[in-house]
Amino acid sequence: MSVDYKKNSNGKCPVMHGGVTKAGESNTARLWPNSINLDILHQHDTKTNPLPGFNYKKEVKKLNFKALKKDLLKLMTESQDWWPADLGTYSGLMVRLTWHQVGTYREFDGRPNVGSHRFSPQDSWPDNTNLDKARRLLWPIKKKYGNKLSWSDLMVLAGTMAYEHAGFKTFGFSFGREDIWEPEKDVYWGKETVPLAVNRYGNPQDRSSLEAPLAASHFQLVYVNPQGVNGKPDPVKTAMDVRETFGRMGMNDVETAALTIGGHSIGRAHGNGNPENLGPEPAGAEIHEQGFGWNQENGTGEKQITSGLEGAWTTNPDKWDHQYLDLLLNYEWESKKSPAGAWQWEPINLEEEKKPRDLGDPKKKARLMFTDADMAMAMDPEYRKISEKFYQDPKFFEDSFARAWFKLTHRTMGNKENYIGPWAPKEDLSWQGNVPALKKKYNMEKVKKLISSTNLSIGELVSVAWDSARTYRRTDRRGGANGARIRLEPMKNWEANEPEKLTSIIKVFESISKKTGASVADVIILAGNVGLEKAIKKAGFKVKIPFTQGRGDASQNQTEIKSFKWLEPFHDGFRNYVKADYSVMPEELLLERASLMGLTAKEMTCLVGGMRVLGTNHASAKDKGVMTKRVGALTNDFFTNLVDMRYKWQPTGKNSYDVIDRKSNKIHFTASRVDLVLGSNSILRSYAEVYAQDDNKEKFIKDFVEVWTKVMNADRPNLKKLN
Numbered sequence: 001m002s003v004d005y006k007k008n009s010n011g012k013c014p015v016m017h018g019g020v021t022k023a024g025e026s027n028t029a030r031l032w033p034n035s036i037n038l039d040i041l042h043q044h045d046t047k048t049n050p051l052p053g054f055n056y057k058k059e060v061k062k063l064n065f066k067a068l069k070k071d072l073l074k075l076m077t078e079s080q081d082w083w084p085a086d087l088g089t090y091s092g093l094m095v096r097l098t099w100h101q102v103g104t105y106r107e108f109d110g111r112p113n114v115g116s117h118r119f120s121p122q123d124s125w126p127d128n129t130n131l132d133k134a135r136r137l138l139w140p141i142k143k144k145y146g147n148k149l150s151w152s153d154l155m156v157l158a159g160t161m162a163y164e165h166a167g168f169k170t171f172g173f174s175f176g177r178e179d180i181w182e183p184e185k186d187v188y189w190g191k192e193t194v195p196l197a198v199n200r201y202g203n204p205q206d207r208s209s210l211e212a213p214l215a216a217s218h219f220q221l222v223y224v225n226p227q228g229v230n231g232k233p234d235p236v237k238t239a240m241d242v243r244e245t246f247g248r249m250g251m252n253d254v255e256t257a258a259l260t261i262g263g264h265s266i267g268r269a270h271g272n273g274n275p276e277n278l279g280p281e282p283a284g285a286e287i288h289e290q291g292f293g294w295n296q297e298n299g300t301g302e303k304q305i306t307s308g309l310e311g312a313w314t315t316n317p318d319k320w321d322h323q324y325l326d327l328l329l330n331y332e333w334e335s336k337k338s339p340a341g342a343w344q345w346e347p348i349n350l351e352e353e354k355k356p357r358d359l360g361d362p363k364k365k366a367r368l369m370f371t372d373a374d375m376a377m378a379m380d381p382e383y384r385k386i387s388e389k390f391y392q393d394p395k396f397f398e399d400s401f402a403r404a405w406f407k408l409t410h411r412t413m414g415n416k417e418n419y420i421g422p423w424a425p426k427e428d429l430s431w432q433g434n435v436p437a438l439k440k441k442y443n444m445e446k447v448k449k450l451i452s453s454t455n456l457s458i459g460e461l462v463s464v465a466w467d468s469a470r471t472y473r474r475t476d477r478r479g480g481a482n483g484a485r486i487r488l489e490p491m492k493n494w495e496a497n498e499p500e501k502l503t504s505i506i507k508v509f510e511s512i513s514k515k516t517g518a519s520v521a522d523v524i525i526l527a528g529n530v531g532l533e534k535a536i537k538k539a540g541f542k543v544k545i546p547f548t549q550g551r552g553d554a555s556q557n558q559t560e561i562k563s564f565k566w567l568e569p570f571h572d573g574f575r576n577y578v579k580a581d582y583s584v585m586p587e588e589l590l591l592e593r594a595s596l597m598g599l600t601a602k603e604m605t606c607l608v609g610g611m612r613v614l615g616t617n618h619a620s621a622k623d624k625g626v627m628t629k630r631v632g633a634l635t636n637d638f639f640t641n642l643v644d645m646r647y648k649w650q651p652t653g654k655n656s657y658d659v660i661d662r663k664s665n666k667i668h669f670t671a672s673r674v675d676l677v678l679g680s681n682s683i684l685r686s687y688a689e690v691y692a693q694d695d696n697k698e699k700f701i702k703d704f705v706e707v708w709t710k711v712m713n714a715d716r717p718n719l720k721k722l723n
Contacts, residue, residue, distance in 0.1 A: 036587055038683055040186035041594055041601045048181045056150055056178045057420060057717075063148045063175070065422055071141050072161040083133045084304075086359060089318045090137060091162040092267025097134040098159025098409065099263060100127065103222045105411050107250045107566045108213035109596065110475030112187045114412060115152035119183040124281035125220040126195050129294050129306045130270075132282050134158070136292075152177035156409050163405070166266045167320040168398070171406035174419035186595045192219035198230055207240040215248035217241040226269075226307055227343040228372035233335040238372040239380035250411060250431060250563060255404040257386040260377055262401035265324045268312035268356070269369065270304035271340035278305055308342035311367030312356035313374070325391040327354075328378050333370065345370040407431060414477025418717055430560045435483040435521075435552045442517040444526070444549060450512045451523070451530045456505060458531040458632040459615035463575065464505050465528025465712065466616065467497045468521075470574070471567040472714040474598035479567045480715025483554035484521035490561050496569040496577055498619055513553075521551035525712050532708065535614055536701055538633035543701050546709050548719060569593070573674040574611050576625050577618035578655070586655055587677040598714065603707040605678055605687040609638040610704040612675070625675035627659065627668075636700045639692035641669065642679045649676060 046052050076094070079085040086092055101117045116122055123132060135155065142154055153175050160173050190200055190211070196218045202209035210217070217224040224241040228234050246256040273296075279285065282293035289295060296305070314323045331347040338344050346369050358364035377383045390397035406425070413419065415434045428434050451461070468486040471479030485491050487506045493499050509523045518526070529545045536543050570579040573590030582589065594604040611617075615631040617624060628637035641647065641659070647668065650658045657676060659669035678684045691700045713719055 036585075036591065036677065036681055038591070038601045038681075040591055041599065041604065043185045044180050044182065050181065051147060054147060056147075057176055059148050060150070060153070060175045060420055063145065063421075068141070068145060068149065068157075069161065069164075071144070072158060073165050075137065075141065076162060076165040080137065083137065084359075086268055087318045087357060087362075089165070090134070091166045092317060093130075093134050093137075094158040094162035095263070095267055096159075097131050098156050098162075100131060100222050101155045101159075102409050102411070103249070104216070105250075105408075105476070106213055106215040106248050107563070108215075108248065110412065110473040110478060111213075112184050113152070113180055113475065114156060114177055115150070115180045116184050116187070117155065118151060120283040121183070121189065121220075124283040124293060125222075126281070127221045127307075129278075129281075130304070132291060132293055150177055150179045152179050160405070160409065163266070163320065166318065168262075168265075169402065171402040172423050172425035173406075174410060174413060174421055174424040176413060176418055176420040186592075188213065190214055190219045195220040196225065196231070207244045210244055210248075213248075215245050217245055224373055226309055226371035226373060231343065233343045233345070233372050233375075235372050235375035235379040239376035239383060242373050242376055243380075250407070251404065253382055254386055254400055255407065257377055257383050257390070258397065258400040258404040259408060260373060261324055261328075261387065261390065261397070262405065264313040264371075264374060265322075266314075266317055266320055268317045269309035269344075269371075270306040271308040271310035271338040271342050271344075273303045273305050273340060275305050275308055275340050305340055308338060308340040309344045309369060309371060310338035310340065310342075311344070311346070311369035313368070313370065315354050315356050315368070317356060322391075322394050322397070323354075325387060325397070327368070328370070328374065328387060329391055333375060338367075338369070343372070345372070345375050403429075412476040414715075414717075418477060428558075430558075431563055433478055433483070433554075433560075433564070434558060435554050436558075438519045438522065438550050438552045440517055442522075442549065444518075444547070447512060447516050447518050447523060447526055448530050450515065451527045452534075454508055456508065456527070456531075457615070458535050459617075460501070460505060461527045461531030462535075462611075462614050463498075463616045464502065464509075465525050465531070466574070466611070467502070468524050469712050469714065470569060470572065470593070470597065472711075473567070473596045474714070475596060477715070477717075479564075481525055481712060482521055482551045482715045483558075484519065484524060484551070485554050485559050485564065486524070487520060488554065488556050488559050490565050490568070494568050495579055496572060496575075496618065501619075518549065519551050519553045521553055522549050525551065528708075528712065531614070532634065532705065535632055535634040536705075538630070539635045539697075539701065541634075541698055541701055543698070543705055545705050548713070548716075551716075572618070574607055575616055575618045576612075576621035576672050576674060581654075586673045590674050590677075597711060599707070599711075601683060602687050602703075603710070605684055606691065606700065606703045606707055607711075608674065608678060609636070609642075609688070609691060609700070610634060610708075612638045621672065624656070624670045624672050627671070627675070634701055634704065636691050636697050638675075639678075639688045639700070642675070643685065643689055643692050 076089050076091050079088065101114045104112055122128060138154055138158060142149060142151060156177065157173055160170050163170055192199060198218065200211045200214055201207065216222055223245050224238060225231055229237040229241060242256060277296045279295040280293060282291050285293050327347060331350065333345040333347055335343060336346050346367060350368060352365060355365035355368055358366040377387045415432045469481040473479055486497060491497060492502060509520055509527065513520045513523050526547060529547055532545055571577060571589040572593060573586060578586050578589065612625045613628045613631065613633065613635055615626065617626060627641040628635060630637060646662055647659050648662050650660055652658050655672050657671045658667045659671055660667055678688045690696055
């Protein structure tokens, strides 16, 4: 299998580059470096979970929320002997923990899950220095509340409570983040192997050329280099990195400025020593360190080293106030180096009373400093306008920061339906993707009859339902069929959805919706089920397809175009569609989509085989991979022909193959790499052979219906309540 696949026009690859294993990773990789790695479809397997069958969303509702808040607020000032609290509070440390928990989110693929911060590689990134201490400080609270409180929720709540402790009123908080028990295997962190290496830009002069799907400006940084682009102070250039990085996290300029200013309105940086004295990171530490990293003799208190920058952002870093903006806009600043040798900015002629207290001796004064990103808020023209508006209108700033912080900490939770707990805000926010509930019941059989009476083919009925549902991402719970957004901008014009055909089909469904009172969203999914029922009948079987009504229809105003554009499928192996040439193989793109949809390798295999015989290929693929003479019948023909040795397979292009009869030398079918990988990969072939067996024709249909229903309902977390 060749891996020399042409890049797309802008040189960006949309996936994690993890499907093809790299040489040296395992014996298999060394011997067969081009073999696809299916591990990304089996991550978070039940075998890794010490709490099998545990329902966190149910149990977390039993928490004593008032007691938990009280304990967290108390923790902020309860210093322990083994790790000091800056000026008597852990507020700044906990804010940083939360920031670095949620800050790796990127809109491109919704990754990663916040719980991954407990594991390597993130726990050992240089940008996360000493956050291992923050997690250990939280352990007594985790121990006390046990399974009712996940680490994922706790680590995000800690920073929110830190702001409350410092005197800031937050926008709210929702519980419901479930823990994972191993590192996520499908996150692409970049091709570099050296931290802070600068080679992830297609054009270094154009910071928007940052390789997709990455958001951080450097390898093993969460955001941008605090010292400046390439480690050199230049706030105007850094502003470009800040705008690009936060933009890829779904933040606009106002939200970005609010987060930068609010994020640094409490807390301080540590760099009062020699960074060469730092011990290895947690993953590289000796066994007796018990997961602690970056240890150094006499390296606590005022001698700590984290970022290498040294000083507080404000006079009173333990209290929330608006001094940051006063310092930013009303003082001149100069670039200096910290004791650890890191570039930072310090105010010129700062009054003695405005200097922060020294960590070692409260009677002494210490440095006040800004990072290059802080200075960008004053030196970039657009950020300066926003900063000045914040300064003139403190209430606007506080509201902007509260909302931006809530967005930052809840971006992976999807819409408001997923929120749990008494502190969850009731307000609808545009980025949440909320969908109004369908309140009235309707006659489902009447809807099905109207759908059956149309001239729409099985392939059309199934394809539109699939296209509507396939956008769901398990990573940030966005997309999906609920809302019927496939009929709205930007989805209705996506090439993957075949806009012209889609428009005519949606008109039919909208007409049925008006006649019956069913939502268009429900009609779309019911239509897919009707198509499947017809296909199953044509195959000679009768299998019931589950359906629960209740989906609502979103309006265009409830669909943030800028946000939803990231869900556009530029590839979908299930419909044999690839919009452009990528630097990885179509079969890897298939793994990427299957992983985002939360499918296993068996489910992926089953779906591909079924979608082919149903005739759901994208128009650009025509009959490629449709290895059956009975198109529209849900048979196992795809698999029987795939594994039948009567045929041989001949390449005819970079992603095209002829399936040729060995005796007659006639072409019987055509196929793509996505089709043939199900026969060439030994694991996938084992699944294909199961479905090709004569005694498993009905099993294939039942398995297909099961995984089909899973995909159609993926975005309905509270489905049981609707039954």
